[in-house]
Amino acid sequence: MVKKKVVLIFPPELTDKAITYRLVKDFDLAINILRAKVTPQEEGRLLVELSNGDETLLVQGLEYLREQGVGVQLLSQDIQWNENLCVHCGACTAVCFAKAFVLDPKSLKVSFDCDKCIACELCINTCPVQAIQGEF
Ligand code: SF4
Ligand code: SF4
Numbered sequence: 001m002v003k004k005k006v007v008l009i010f011p012p013e014l015t016d017k018a019i020t021y022r023l024v025k026d027f028d029l030a031i032n033i034l035r036a037k038v039t040p041q042e043e044g045r046l047l048v049e050l051s052n053g054d055e056t057l058l059v060q061g062l063e064y065l066r067e068q069g070v071g072v073q074l075l076s077q078d079i080q081w082n083e084n085l086c087v088h089c090g091a092c093t094a095v096c097f098a099k100a101f102v103l104d105p106k107s108l109k110v111s112f113d114c115d116k117c118i119a120c121e122l123c124i125n126t127c128p129v130q131a132i133q134g135e136f
Helices: 019-027 055-067 091-095
Strands: 002-010 030-037 044-052 071-074 079-081 101-103 110-112 132-134
Touching: 002 055, 019 030, 019 044, 019 055, 044 055, 055 071, 091 101
Parallel strands: none
Antiparallel strands: 002 044, 002 071, 030 044, 079 132, 101 110
16 A cells, blocks of 8 residues: 655635545545645645555546646655754654654654654644744
């Protein structure tokens, strides 16, 4: 099973179109909606996990979205960790239930795995040195 977490950005003219329905019907994609910000007449944003056994269909589905005018951002572009600013205090690991931020007990260094991140953004305000940025 191939999975990708992406942020889909719908311009106002597309927010009432059945585009995600076409992803299921035409590309056989399973869609897990992790977060949503949709306001009528304004830009809508969905954080979704798309999955399918066939990576080609997944890529074609993303291409279809782009052709329709939907912005597609891979999740790694959403949460950004500036390791150079990080002082490894571990505060972010206490709020990250997805375990994307973890503290190595031996080295006492924090690491970030963007594949585990679900962009809840709970970590952003916990960081005392603004080493974490999010754009969802
Ligand atoms: S955004 Fe949420 S899941 Fe991602 S690293 Fe921060 S706390 Fe963890
Ligand atoms: S809260 Fe900020 S400074 Fe502390 S470990 Fe996390 S990213 Fe680094």
